[in-house]
Amino acid sequence: MSEARFGEFVLVRRHGYVAELVLDRPKAMNAVSTEMARSIAAACTALGADRDARVVVLTSSHERAFCVGADLKERNSFSDADLMRQRPVARGAYTGVLELPMPTIAAVHGFALGGGFELALSCDLIVADRTAVVGLPEVSVGVIPGGGGTQLLPRRVGAARAAELVFSARRLEAVEAGELGLVDHVVDEGRDREEALELATRIAGNSPVGLRAAKRALRLGQGLDLRAGLEVEDAAWRSVAFSGDRAEGVAAFNEKRKPEWPGE
Numbered sequence: 001m002s003e004a005r006f007g008e009f010v011l012v013r014r015h016g017y018v019a020e021l022v023l024d025r026p027k028a029m030n031a032v033s034t035e036m037a038r039s040i041a042a043a044c045t046a047l048g049a050d051r052d053a054r055v056v057v058l059t060s061s062h063e064r065a066f067c068v069g070a071d072l073k074e075r076n077s078f079s080d081a082d083l084m085r086q087r088p089v090a091r092g093a094y095t096g097v098l099e100l101p102m103p104t105i106a107a108v109h110g111f112a113l114g115g116g117f118e119l120a121l122s123c124d125l126i127v128a129d130r131t132a133v134v135g136l137p138e139v140s141v142g143v144i145p146g147g148g149g150t151q152l153l154p155r156r157v158g159a160a161r162a163a164e165l166v167f168s169a170r171r172l173e174a175v176e177a178g179e180l181g182l183v184d185h186v187v188d189e190g191r192d193r194e195e196a197l198e199l200a201t202r203i204a205g206n207s208p209v210g211l212r213a214a215k216r217a218l219r220l221g222q223g224l225d226l227r228a229g230l231e232v233e234d235a236a237w238r239s240v241a242f243s244g245d246r247a248e249g250v251a252a253f254n255e256k257r258k259p260e261w262p263g264e
Helices: 034-048 072-076 080-098 115-121 149-157 159-168 174-180 192-204 208-221 226-241 244-254
Strands: 002-006 010-015 018-023 055-060 065-067 104-108 111-113 125-129 133-135 185-187
Touching: 002 034, 010 034, 018 034, 018 192, 034 080, 055 065, 055 192, 065 104, 065 115, 080 115, 104 115, 104 192, 111 115, 115 133, 115 149, 125 174, 125 192, 133 174, 149 159, 174 185, 185 192, 208 226, 208 244, 226 244
Parallel strands: 018 055, 055 104, 065 111, 104 125, 111 133, 125 185
Antiparallel strands: 002 010, 010 018
16 A cells, blocks of 8 residues: 655545545644645646546545534635635635546545535545534535535435525434435444445446546536437447457456456
């Protein structure tokens, strides 16, 4: 297992074809400061260019929190001009995770609130242990979810339910979050990281070319009518139909062996 650090607060661990993106600011419960936002974006840029990274798992080094959102202590010292200058830096962290080309899984325990939950929502799948508490409380401090929450949450749970959760600013514990679809898997306490890495390892056994194309089709097809969505799917299919991965996958199936993906 290899490690690479991005600034003081972000760590990337490699587990074979699975990359673990670790939020590592435990003294602040992973509150996202300007520096941390830059580091998340930089780590995502590096991972996006890494052809050996087939799946990314977003985890936390803090025992009781995934991420409590924006660093409000830092924000309290900002002038209006400071806040405007920080905005593109903050957005870069959330869009960095959202735009990773490979499948992504968030491993959530403890508090995942505001921007912390938005980082999880930016992933394709969310595994939460029974200690997880999630929510978008931004209107309770005079702002709105600004890391994608108003767009990503309704895509998960529908417009009306997302509106109720955003307007009320309420927090949900893991079981209710699972029942409502805010998270995908609820696991035993302390098992979120292990379960997410196990799922990532299973996914990483599949074609990296196929995985990226499937994610592209899923993401680009959201919100389109069926005819337009099928055109998106066809374009993604054409991008893989003549790939080395497709040739290897068919050969391995017929030869009854495990494929060795060329990744191209």
